[in-house]
Structure formats: C-alpha cells, structure tokens
Amino acid sequence: MADRRIVMHFPPTMIDEPIISGLVKTYDLGFNILRASITPQQEGVMVLVLEGTEDALDAALRDAQEKGVRIEPLEMEIVRDEDKCTECGACVNICPTEALAIDLQTRHVTFDPDKCIACELCVPVCPPRAMQIAL
Amino acid sequence: MPKTYADINAKIQAGKAVVVTAEEMIGIVEEDGAAKAAERVDVVTTGTFAPMCSSGAMLNTGHTTPRMRFTKVWLNEVPAYAGLAAVDFYIGATELPENDPRNRNHPGLFSYGGAHVIEDLIAGRDVRMVAEAYPTDCYPRQDLETLINIGDLNQAYLLNPRNAYQNYGVAVNLNEDRDIYTYMGVVQADLGSASFCSAGQLSPMLNDPYYRTIGIGTRLYLGGGVGYVYFQGTQHNPTEARAENGVPMGGAGTIGVVGDMNQMRSDLVVGVSMYGYGVSLALGLGIPIPILDEDMARYTAVKDEDIVAPVLDYSREYPYREGGPLGHVSYAQLKSGHIEVRGRKVPTTPLSSYVRAQAIAEELKEWIQAGEFLLSQPAELLPSADSGQGFKSLNERPFNNGGVV
Ligand code: SF4
Ligand code: SF4
Numbered sequence: 001m002a003d004r005r006i007v008m009h010f011p012p013t014m015i016d017e018p019i020i021s022g023l024v025k026t027y028d029l030g031f032n033i034l035r036a037s038i039t040p041q042q043e044g045v046m047v048l049v050l051e052g053t054e055d056a057l058d059a060a061l062r063d064a065q066e067k068g069v070r071i072e073p074l075e076m077e078i079v080r081d082e083d084k085c086t087e088c089g090a091c092v093n094i095c096p097t098e099a100l101a102i103d104l105q106t107r108h109v110t111f112d113p114d115k116c117i118a119c120e121l122c123v124p125v126c127p128p129r130a131m132q133i134a135l
Numbered sequence: 136m137p138k139t140y141a142d143i144n145a146k147i148q149a150g151k152a153v154v155v156t157a158e159e160m161i162g163i164v165e166e167d168g169a170a171k172a173a174e175r176v177d178v179v180t181t182g183t184f185a186p187m188c189s190s191g192a193m194l195n196t197g198h199t200t201p202r203m204r205f206t207k208v209w210l211n212e213v214p215a216y217a218g219l220a221a222v223d224f225y226i227g228a229t230e231l232p233e234n235d236p237r238n239r240n241h242p243g244l245f246s247y248g249g250a251h252v253i254e255d256l257i258a259g260r261d262v263r264m265v266a267e268a269y270p271t272d273c274y275p276r277q278d279l280e281t282l283i284n285i286g287d288l289n290q291a292y293l294l295n296p297r298n299a300y301q302n303y304g305v306a307v308n309l310n311e312d313r314d315i316y317t318y319m320g321v322v323q324a325d326l327g328s329a330s331f332c333s334a335g336q337l338s339p340m341l342n343d344p345y346y347r348t349i350g351i352g353t354r355l356y357l358g359g360g361v362g363y364v365y366f367q368g369t370q371h372n373p374t375e376a377r378a379e380n381g382v383p384m385g386g387a388g389t390i391g392v393v394g395d396m397n398q399m400r401s402d403l404v405v406g407v408s409m410y411g412y413g414v415s416l417a418l419g420l421g422i423p424i425p426i427l428d429e430d431m432a433r434y435t436a437v438k439d440e441d442i443v444a445p446v447l448d449y450s451r452e453y454p455y456r457e458g459g460p461l462g463h464v465s466y467a468q469l470k471s472g473h474i475e476v477r478g479r480k481v482p483t484t485p486l487s488s489y490v491r492a493q494a495i496a497e498e499l500k501e502w503i504q505a506g507e508f509l510l511s512q513p514a515e516l517l518p519s520a521d522s523g524q525g526f527k528s529l530n531e532r533p534f535n536n537g538g539v540v
C-alpha cells in the first residue's frame with residue numbers, strides 16, 4: 001500500500017458529483033480529506049491523502065483527470081520567515097494538520113515543519129506573508 | 136492621596152517610579168486592593184500590535200531644482216495624495232498600485248500597498264518615486280523620477296487618523312457554504328472560525344475606559360519610537376454601551392496619533408496583506424497610564440474575563456447592516472481557543488499579536504524606569520461617556536437636477 005498527498009481542483013460543473021466516493025469504490029482506496037473548500041468562482045479545492053496500491057492510485061488519478069479534475073502533488077516545502085512572523089495567529093485555524101499552532105498560555109505561535117503537508121493554505125492567509133514556498 | 140502628573144514625573148526622573156505592565160497590575164490589585172495599589176504603583180504600561188487600516192505617512196522630500204509642485208505622486212507605484220503644498224504628500228496604508236488586480240480574481244492577494252511603502256521607508260530601503268505636475272511660473276518642473284530614502288527626507292511621520300480601537304467586534308461567518316475574506320482575515324464558512332482583534336487586558340484604551348488620562352498631547356509608544364495623540368480618532372464613540380466596570384462592550388474610543396518614522400522599527404510597523412480584502416498596516420502602540428488615584432488602579436486591573444466583545448456575522452449582518460450581535464463573549468473565552476455561538480463550538484482566530492503587545496508594554500515600562508520617557512498631561516481629554524457624542528451613519532441625500540437643490 002502507498003499513499004499520495006494531493007490537491008484536487010474541481011471545475012464548477014463537477015462540484016456536486018460524488019467523484020471521490022466513486023474513485024474510492026472503483027479502485028478500492030482509502031482516503032482522508034484534510035481540507036475542502038469552494039472558491040468564489042465555484043471551483044472546488046480538496047486537499048487529501050489517498051491510500052491504495054500504486055497501480056490503483058495511478059489509475060484513479062488518471063480517471064479523475066479525464067473527468068476534468070486538476071491534480072497537483074503536495075511536494076513543495078513550506079518555510080516560515082521568522083523575522084516576518086508577528087505571531088498573530090491568523091494562520092492557525094486554516095492549517096489542516098496543526099503544523100501551525102498557538103500556545104494558549106504563552107500566546108506564542110509555533111510552526112512544526114514535520115507536521116506540514118505543504119498544502120499552501122496558510123501562504124496567502126498570513127498577513128505579513130511570513131509563510132513561504134521554498135523552491 | 137491622589138497623585139499629579141508632576142509627582143509621577145518627578146519620581147520617574149529620580150528613578151523611583153514604580154512602573155508595571157497592565158498584566159502585572161491585575162495581580163497587584165487582586166492582592167493588595169485598589170487603594171494600596173494606587174499608592175504603590177505610579178504608571179501602568181499597555182500595548183497592542185494589530186492591523187490598523189486608518190494609518191498613513193506624511194512626507195516632505197525637500198524641493199527639486201528647478202522647483203516643482205507635485206500634483207501626482209507614486210511611491211513604488213502606489214499613489215500618494217499630493218493635494219497639499221509643493222513637496223508635501225501623504226501615503227495611506229491601504230492604497231494599492233493602480234495596476235493591482237484587486238479582487239478581479241477573487242480572492243485577491245494584495246501583496247503590496249501603501250503600508251508596505253511605509254515599512255520599506257522605515258526599514259531604510261530606497262523607494263522609487265515618480266511625480267507629475269503642471270508648470271507654473273514659480274514651479275516650472277513637470278516630472279520627476281528618483282529614488283528616495285527616509286534619511287534624505289525633511290519630515291517623515293506617521294499621521295494616523297484612527298488607531299488603538301477601544302474594543303472591537305468578533306467576526307463570524309453564518310454562510311454555510313462560503314469562506315469570507317474580510318479585514319478580519321479569512322472567516323471560515325458555517326461558523327467555522329471567529330476572528331478577534333484586540334489585546335484585551337493589555338489594550339491601551341481598555342485600561343482607561345473613560346479616557347481620564349488620554350487626550351490631546353498624550354505621549355505614547357508608536358512603532359518603536361515616541362508618538363503623541365493629536366486628536367480624538369475618527370469614529371471615536373464614547374457613548375457605546377458599557378458594562379458595569381465601565382468597559383465598552385464594542386468598538387468605542389479611538390485616537391489619532393502622530394510620530395516620527397525615523398525613530399520607528401520595521402518589525403513594529405509592518406505592511407500586511409489581508410487575503411481577498413486589501414492592504415493594512417500592522418502597528419505596535421502602547422500608552423502609559425498614570426495611576427492618579429484608586430479609580431485608575433481599578434481600571435488598569437481590568438482582566439480578559441471582564442471585557443466582552445460582540446459577535447457579528449460578517450457574511451450578511453455586518454456588511455448589509457442587518458440585525459445585531461449574535462451575543463457577547465469575553466476575551467478570556469476568545470483566548471481559550473474557542474467560543475460558543477448558537478450552541479456551537481467555534482475556533483477563534485486572533486489577528487492581534489499578544490506576544491508583541493506584551494513586548495511593547497514591557498519596553499515602554501523599561502523606558503519609563505530608565506527615566507527616558509515622561510508622562511504628558513493632556514491639553515484636553517477625549518470626549519467621554521458623558522459627552523453625548525455618538526456614532527453617526529451617513530444620511531444619504533441623493534441629488535437630482537445636476538445637483539441644483
Ligand atoms: S499568520 Fe503569519 S504572521 Fe501570523 S502567526 Fe501565522 S505565520 Fe506568523
Ligand atoms: S502549508 Fe501551511 S496550512 Fe498547510 S500544513 Fe503546512 S503549515 Fe499547515
């Protein structure tokens with residue numbers, strides 16, 4: 001068994017179609033949705049982990065792409081520019097994995113790169129743009 | 136016995152003043168009572184660090200050769216306002232470059248704007264300036280392109296019409312499907328998050344709820360340097376409903392502040408991009424509060440449990456001004472990580488940095504202890520709860536007939 005961390009972008013016309021459950025059944029996959037949202041242009045964005053055999057995963061992603069879903073792997077690294085971070089906490093609820101967390105006693109905001117899945121959701125949300133994509 | 140500003144300043148100059156932060160004052164008043172605390176403590180320092188949109192910088196470059204009366208000015212492509220005398224201009228924190236796509240591809244990124252220009256100047260970075268003018272006999276020059284640097288300017292000062300809001304609403308999103316992008320950050324759909332933006336018990340104006348010591352001329356900490364209150368802030372609303380302890384239960388008092396940017400630090404004056412909303416300036420500000428009497432000791436001992444803020448729906452009720460608050464929550468609840476709204480547990484999103492607020496209150500305390508910072512008695516206090524001054528809305532009066540009444 002293998003797992004894939006991916007970002008799926010659904011075009012507006014497909015939002016109501018039960019794509020994921022279809023894939024999961026057809027290819028016998030396990031899945032864990034880390035975050036799902038719908039943009040104002042009605043594009044659906046889903047960050048998820050899919051589990052299955054390598055062959056099944058390849059076939060499932062090909063299938064989804066043929067149906068019009070855009071798929072990106074989650075493989076960039078996200079870093080925090082410590083000089084820029086003001087420790088406001090605006091990023092904490094956006095982060096699906098608690099890589100960004102606030103200590104409720106000290107009010108310090110911590111970033112744990114080991115928990116980060118590089119979903120990038122915090123990048124535009126951070127007001128001083130301290131969360132950055134390292135290429 | 137009540138103290139005067141002169142008593143307190145004499146003690147500061149003698150290195151004998153007792154200065155504590157608003158956090159430390161809570162414990163002191165709890166232990167000793169307000170009367171004793173008022174005798175012992177001379178000054179309580181406060182602090183806040185948060186986006187404050189109504190901010191900007193007044194700049195004067197000195198004259199060009201030949202002379203020019205700027206009519207239009209851009210700094211790093213961000214327009215500044217030049218409808219003043221020859222080489223005076225003002226750059227507002229929220230101004231955007233003319234070619235910024237705004238929210239055309241929603242949510243917009245708003246990566247650079249006036250607040251970032253201000254941060255760049257304070258950091259000592261060169262800024263590209265472009266200016267246009269029409270020629271006159273005394274000011275013949277028509278265009279200019281040059282680098283400018285804060286060190287070369289005659290004046291560079293922050294001139295912020297509305298800062299340090301005394302309390303503020305908590306933003307939630309009742310829309311079941313859509314995250315919303317606001318000046319309170321991203322507020323997640325279906326009561327998915329609640330944004331708040333106040334330092335609570337450390338916040339300057341929450342420690343002097345009736346502005347008994349804050350007014351025109353109050354010397355304060357601004358962006359790492361010294362600043363002053365120049366007037367009541369815009370939308371100053373002292374008649375907002377108050378709790379029994381006198382603390383307003385929603386946005387109330389505000390101050391207009393001014394301070395020399397040459398003294399400031401770019402980690403305390405920070406351009407920020409609010410996703411899908413625009414640009415703002417995150418700013419550090421602290422006010423020292425003289426403990427003139429027992430009442431001031433009591434006011435400065437206010438704690439998060441005793442300060443409440445209204446919960447407002449920013450998906451509909453706030454923008455369209457329908458309905459009222461969904462309830463009130465305390466800052467202690469907000470800082471616990473979640474609040475309850477309509478029976479549901481909603482995670483809270485802070486926008487104001489409490490860690491920085493603490494550092495500001497601490498630094499201001501050190502300045503006063505070192506005798507470097509004296510308190511100023513206001514020339515005039517801000518209008519308070521008894522002033523009758525409220526918060527007006529615009530009464531729109533459409534004009535027809537080309538404006539002929
Ligand atoms: S939103 Fe950005 S500045 Fe604020 S705590 Fe998170 S990383 Fe730091
Ligand atoms: S990219 Fe940001 S939001 Fe995503 S997991 Fe990493 S820290 Fe969290």
